[in-house]
Amino acid sequence: MTPNLPDTFGAFDEELLTAYLDGEVDDDERRFVEQLLAVDASARALHDDLAGVRSLLRSLPVIEPPFGFLERLELDARRQERAGLVPVPYAVGVERRRARGSVVASAAATVGLMALAIGFAPAAEATVPPVQSYMERHMAMTVGGVTAADAAMPMASMTMADADAHGGGVAMTNLAGMDRKNVFAADDAMQVVYTDGDHMMSVYAQPGTVAWNALPPGGTMRTVGEEPAWEFHQGGATLMVMERGAEVYTLVGAIAPEAVMGAGSALPETEPSLGHRARRVIEIVGQQFGW
Amino acid sequence: MTESRGVEEVPTWDDVARRYGRFVYTVAYRLTGNHEEAQDLVQEVLLRVNRGLASYQPGSFEGWLSRIATNAFLDDVRRKKRRPVVALTDDAERVLPGAVGADETLDASDLPDYLERALRGLPDEFRVAVVLCDVVGLSYQEISEALDVPVGTVRSRIHRGRSSLRSVLA
Numbered sequence: 001m002t003p004n005l006p007d008t009f010g011a012f013d014e015e016l017l018t019a020y021l022d023g024e025v026d027d028d029e030r031r032f033v034e035q036l037l038a039v040d041a042s043a044r045a046l047h048d049d050l051a052g053v054r055s056l057l058r059s060l061p062v063i064e065p066p067f068g069f070l071e072r073l074e075l076d077a078r079r080q081e082r083a084g085l086v087p088v089p090y091a092v093g094v095e096r097r098r099a100r101g102s103v104v105a106s107a108a109a110t111v112g113l114m115a116l117a118i119g120f121a122p123a124a125e126a127t128v129p130p131v132q133s134y135m136e137r138h139m140a141m142t143v144g145g146v147t148a149a150d151a152a153m154p155m156a157s158m159t160m161a162d163a164d165a166h167g168g169g170v171a172m173t174n175l176a177g178m179d180r181k182n183v184f185a186a187d188d189a190m191q192v193v194y195t196d197g198d199h200m201m202s203v204y205a206q207p208g209t210v211a212w213n214a215l216p217p218g219g220t221m222r223t224v225g226e227e228p229a230w231e232f233h234q235g236g237a238t239l240m241v242m243e244r245g246a247e248v249y250t251l252v253g254a255i256a257p258e259a260v261m262g263a264g265s266a267l268p269e270t271e272p273s274l275g276h277r278a279r280r281v282i283e284i285v286g287q288q289f290g291w
Numbered sequence: 292m293t294e295s296r297g298v299e300e301v302p303t304w305d306d307v308a309r310r311y312g313r314f315v316y317t318v319a320y321r322l323t324g325n326h327e328e329a330q331d332l333v334q335e336v337l338l339r340v341n342r343g344l345a346s347y348q349p350g351s352f353e354g355w356l357s358r359i360a361t362n363a364f365l366d367d368v369r370r371k372k373r374r375p376v377v378a379l380t381d382d383a384e385r386v387l388p389g390a391v392g393a394d395e396t397l398d399a400s401d402l403p404d405y406l407e408r409a410l411r412g413l414p415d416e417f418r419v420a421v422v423l424c425d426v427v428g429l430s431y432q433e434i435s436e437a438l439d440v441p442v443g444t445v446r447s448r449i450h451r452g453r454s455s456l457r458s459v460l461a
Contacts, residue, residue, distance in 0.1 A: 018450035022424065024431045053453045053460065056406050057425035062313055063320040069330060070312040073337065 126211040138202040138252040176263040201253030324411035417452030
């Protein structure tokens with residue numbers, strides 16, 4: 001469609017200016033707009049305003065997700081995929097998702113979720129943290145010195161509110177005098193790196209309980225507070241595995257064992273999930289009946 | 292970790308959250324206007340990606356993700372319209388801010404925040420069109436297909452959306 005040409009400029013289609021800015025006009029329309037802009041000051045002003053808005057919109061910054069959100073999603077997805085489950089979203093929004101569908105579908109979903117929570121949820125599994133992998137991963141980060149590693153590591157966008165929303169103890173912004181630096185998805189865990197400028201410590205967190213008897217040889221059991229912990233030393237670094245509530249924490253750092261213990265004891269206990277507690281009940285009952 | 296399909300590398304689902312997570316989150320945030328709903332939307336998008344990845348046809352992967360995000364967002368908007376439990380007008384953040392008064396000046400450093408608030412205040416249909424065009428970078432034709440509306444409607448919505456923002460920022 002060829003737009004009317006210059007003698008009717010008084011009543012032009014303003015949408016044409018937007019389409020022109022977006023390169024969404026044909027040759028006739030482009031010629032029309034260019035002639036219009038050459039002679040009509042009001043059209044030029046509108047064009048410039050719209051161009052300014054368009055430019056501002058296109059320069060809006062990338063939005064950083066809340067601290068640890070994507071890493072949690074990635075880890076949950078990995079665990080659920082490995083368990084042969086379709087990933088299940090958890091509601092975060094102000095308006096929680098409500099059950100939809102028929103009663104039959106709801107019942108089936110309930111049964112499925114019960115099975116997920118009690119029987120098949122990897123979150124409730126007794127686990128052996130890959131301590132060697134964690135140790136190597138942490139030490140690799142500090143090659144070249146803590147200062148260099150600290151400087152090279154990008155600071156994640158994080159707030160206390162994000163930390164509160166996303167994550168139990170491991171998301172604490174300060175742990176035993178060290179500031180939270182960044183977060184990564186590592187194997188099956190969320191790795192949060194803390195630093196005081198001179199030292200670095202990684203805290204790996206994964207849901208579940210510790211299979212204490214299956215930990216590799218070379219470590220020693222000890223007590224942190226009233227909780228059992230497993231301590232391991234290698235190449236000047238200390239690694240400690242702890243169980244706090246529903247989470248397994250592995251702390252690694254080239255720092256004194258007492259400092260690692262201090263950090264471990266500062267981790268708050270997370271509330272065990274329903275699935276975690278249900279599995280505990282089943283384990284206890286199972287032991288009674290020799291299942 | 293990707294699967295090769297001809298010339299284009301199609302990410303596995305495992306890669307999507309890691310490689311495209313921030314992109315999807317940005318689109319989700321621009322569409323919904325707040326972090327809580329953006330998080331729900333991202334999860335919904337990743338679920339749909341999981342179901343749809345096998346049938347993905349090589350093209351713009353970001354465009355494909357954006358269409359999924361948009362459809363998920365619009366589905367949610369439709370659901371909420373069917374059961375309006377939240378009075379949106381009570382939420383000050385969702386109200387289009389008034390134009391800057393003649394005796395006020397808008398500091399350049401305030402502009403992005405002000406624009407973001409104004410964008411959140413746009414009616415859904417305008418905001419979606421503007422976001423798909425200016426944040427995602429889709430063409431009018433692609434937006435038309437994503438929203439299932441004529442190209443002329445897309446043009447009109449983008450223009451009206453930007454014009455509203457212009458009047459707020461003026």
